[in-house]
Amino acid sequence: MDISTKTTAPPAPAEPPAAPLKTTRGATRPGDRIFLGLSRGSGILLLVIMAAIAAFLTYRASLVLSKNDGNFLTTFEWNANNTPPVFGIAVLAFGTVVSSVIAMVIAVPIAVGIALFITHYAPKKIGGAIAYVVDLLAAVPSIVYGLWGALFLVPHLTGFYSWLNDYFGWTHVLEWQGGAPRTLLAVGILLAIMILPIITNVSREVFRQAPLMHQEAALALGATRWEVIRMAVIPFGRSGVISASMLGLGRALGETMAVATVLSPSFEINASLLDPGGGTFAQNIAAKFSEATEQGRDALIASGLVLFVITLVVNGAARAIIARRKEYSGANA
Amino acid sequence: MSNATITPQGPAADSLSAARLPRWSPYAIAVGAVAAGCAIGLGAGLDSRIQWGLIAAVLFVLGTFGIATKVEGKRQAKDRVATSVVWVSFILAVVPLVSLIFETVSRGVKVLDVFFLTHSMGVVADYEPGGGIYHAIMGTLEQVGLATVISVPIGLLTAIYLVEYGRGKLAKAVTFFVDVMTGIPSIVAGLFILSFWILILGFSYSGFAGSMALSILMIPVVVRSTEEMLKLVPNELREASLALGVPKWRTILKVVLPTSIGGITTGVMLAIARIAGETAPVLLLVWGNPLINTDPFQGPQSSLPLYIYQQYQNSGGSPAAYDRAWAAALVLIAFIMILNLVARGIARWKAPKTGR
Structure with missing residues (x-):
């Protein structure tokens, strides 16, 4: 439409052609109206689903929260099948946050490294092949990571745990009593491996779009490759890396099966990451679900609602950063 | 891009081109670091190969930085360290992912046959062999x-x-x-x-x-x-x-x-x-x-x-x-x-x- 008005009437009178166009559009053919209705309807359906998720979870949660004998936020217990039920999410929130933070601390630098490797260090063909493999790895289901984590990673972590205990045990954070290494640190390491592909993929796309002119200008001034990356690539890609990390964080927060297979949960908070202590929201739901009564399920739904809100905030923030960056680079181009 | 950083070397370096490490130096340092890592691992009696690898990786980064600072100066040394860090992070990430695929395939083929694909778990208790998917x-x-x-x-x-x-x-x-x-x-x-x-x-x-x-x-x-x-x-x-x-x-x-x-x-x-x-x-x-x-x-x-x-x-x-x-x-x-x-x-x- 824009093109036709531009070419036919370069000066002011753009309104006369616009008016008849609008009237013809108003009297659309029935097929058009049905099709528009269908497609708009499915768009609205998505909004309805989102609203329904929030509404139904809140409703079921409210049924049990009023009966809760403990404090939902501070109780260190999960006996939701009792009458009256006693349950609280303190331990779950602690475990979820700690394991995700460990995962982020490990995964983000490595993912940025791989992304830079693909875009700026590896020969072009190898870089493409690696990018392809990383794409495929993003598709490996979480239950397979969980199986691998429980049967391969955990037995191989005992050496690492005792090493940490020997050299860093004095911090109390990395103290180990010698139990099976199915603790928050192991979960964090496994989550890091799982979210590597997604962070790598998004960062890679951002680094690839870094303006070539800036990089060449830096090279022409005698910068080394690292200085080019520091001055011309990373400043450009910073917001992209942040949002990629938050997407990864969202995934780590909500990860269920890998945590459920690896972690041996306990309803206490332990200062040491190497000793049992803490669970995660998703893991607790999966573990407690099969023996939960209807009231117990409502309690699990209440904890799921908290997880839903947290991931909503994290993902919304990540998307907002991406959207702002898009506008910015669009104005630039 | 690689052409820009690796300049061709004449045997007689004049005043315009600074001293450079030979092209094979990263490989030499890598071999040295792996050897030292294994030696330390053996000497200290560490069971886990992962620890050996980590020690070797740290030694490699430190070695590169030290040698490059001595020969080429600080900026080039930083560049080399960044390169090796990127390579190390890549290798670190590949190890678990390759292991995941390898474990799944090598352990999975044990019972995978036509019987497994065409039978259910109906009469098989979870701890018994047999059954299928x-x-x-x-x-x-x-x-x-x-x-x-x-x-x-x-x-x-x-x-x-x-x-x-x-x-x-x-x-x-x-x-x-x-x-x-x-x-x-x-x-x-x-x-x-x-x-x-x-x-x-x-x-x-x-x-x-x-x-x-x-x-x-x-x-x-x-x-x-x-x-x-x-x-x-x-x-x-x-x-x-x-x-x-x-x-x-x-x-x-x-x-x-x-x-x-x-x-x-x-x-x-x-x-x-x-x-x-x-x-x-x-x-x-x-x-x-x-x-x-x-x-x-x-x-x-x-x-x-x-x-x-x-x-x-x-x-x-x-x-x-x-x-x-x-x-x-x-x-x-x-x-x-x-x-x-x-x-x-x-x-x-x-x-x-x-x-x-």
């Missing part, structure tokens, strides 16, 4: 199929709305919430269907309940990829069709969709690959069933990811169950990888026609 394969195919049938029309129509019609607040809201929906944890989608379908409406566990949760996860992926593909269709095609007096809906159905069908197929297949491995909603809604149940609307079913989880969790550590879990994992990964490869193949095969 036929019921799980059927369950996965039916649940994923139903989810696809639900989500593809909704996803396609939403994408069409966003690209062809969408202006104003509604379209913006839909775009934003599609993005947010992509990040919903699968277990939350499962809890939603649980609260709505099972607890409030009073239906029982079934494959269909699982498919509804799966389609909540699948719809945003389909919308996103379809949207990208529709945006690639050149506007000239739409304008030519509209100029001939074809109604807009026919233009979309007969011109826009056929042009982008390759990319849309790819997107749908990738979405299927994503939901085929989802365990959490299936665990909550389909419940699991050792018997063959081919009716997704009636009674509990099983599915491949759920089967893996239950073989791991309920068997009390029996090796036979672990073997079955690995074999099922291998089948699942193979299924997903084949979907991925075919999808990418379609994308590549269709790409030149639209990208001209």
Whole structure:
């Protein structure tokens, strides 16, 4: 439409052609109206689903929260099948946050490294092949990571745990009593491996779009490759890396099966990451679900609602950063 | 870019070119670091090879920095360290991923045969050897199929709305919430269907309940990829069709969709690959069933990811169950990888026609 008005009437009178166009559009053919209705309807359906998720979870949660004998936020217990039920999410929130933070601390630098490797260090063909493999790895289901984590990673972590205990045990954070290494640190390491592909993929796309002119200008001034990356690539890609990390964080927060297979949960908070202590929201739901009564399920739904809100905030923030960056680079181009 | 940093070396360095390490120096340092790492590992009696590797990696980075500072100066040294850090991080990441694939394949082939693929767990207790995954394969195919049938029309129509019609607040809201929906944890989608379908409406566990949760996860992926593909269709095609007096809906159905069908197929297949491995909603809604149940609307079913989880969790550590879990994992990964490869193949095969 824009093109036709531009070419036919370069000066002011753009309104006369616009008016008849609008009237013809108003009297659309029935097929058009049905099709528009269908497609708009499915768009609205998505909004309805989102609203329904929030509404139904809140409703079921409210049924049990009023009966809760403990404090939902501070109780260190999960006996939701009792009458009256006693349950609280303190331990779950602690475990979820700690394991995700460990995962982020490990995964983000490595993912940025791989992304830079693909875009700026590896020969072009190898870089493409690696990018392809990383794409495929993003598709490996979480239950397979969980199986691998429980049967391969955990037995191989005992050496690492005792090493940490020997050299860093004095911090109390990395103290180990010698139990099976199915603790928050192991979960964090496994989550890091799982979210590597997604962070790598998004960062890679951002680094690839870094303006070539800036990089060449830096090279022409005698910068080394690292200085080019520091001055011309990373400043450009910073917001992209942040949002990629938050997407990864969202995934780590909500990860269920890998945590459920690896972690041996306990309803206490332990200062040491190497000793049992803490669970995660998703893991607790999966573990407690099969023996939960209807009231117990409502309690699990209440904890799921908290997880839903947290991931909503994290993902919304990540998307907002991406959207702002898009506008910015669009104005630039 | 590599030409810029590695300048050709003459034997006699003049005043214009600074001293340089020879080209083979990174390899020499790497070999030295690995040797030293192994020596330290052996000497200190460390059992885990991972520790040996870590020590070698640290030694490599330190060695590179030290030698390069001495010969070439600080800026070049930093550059070399950055290069080696990037390489090390790449290798560090590849090790677990390769190990994952290797373990799954090597442990999975043990019990994987035709019997395993064509029998259920009906008369086999979880700790005994024998049994198979036929019921799980059927369950996965039916649940994923139903989810696809639900989500593809909704996803396609939403994408069409966003690209062809969408202006104003509604379209913006839909775009934003599609993005947010992509990040919903699968277990939350499962809890939603649980609260709505099972607890409030009073239906029982079934494959269909699982498919509804799966389609909540699948719809945003389909919308996103379809949207990208529709945006690639050149506007000239739409304008030519509209100029001939074809109604807009026919233009979309007969011109826009056929042009982008390759990319849309790819997107749908990738979405299927994503939901085929989802365990959490299936665990909550389909419940699991050792018997063959081919009716997704009636009674509990099983599915491949759920089967893996239950073989791991309920068997009390029996090796036979672990073997079955690995074999099922291998089948699942193979299924997903084949979907991925075919999808990418379609994308590549269709790409030149639209990208001209």
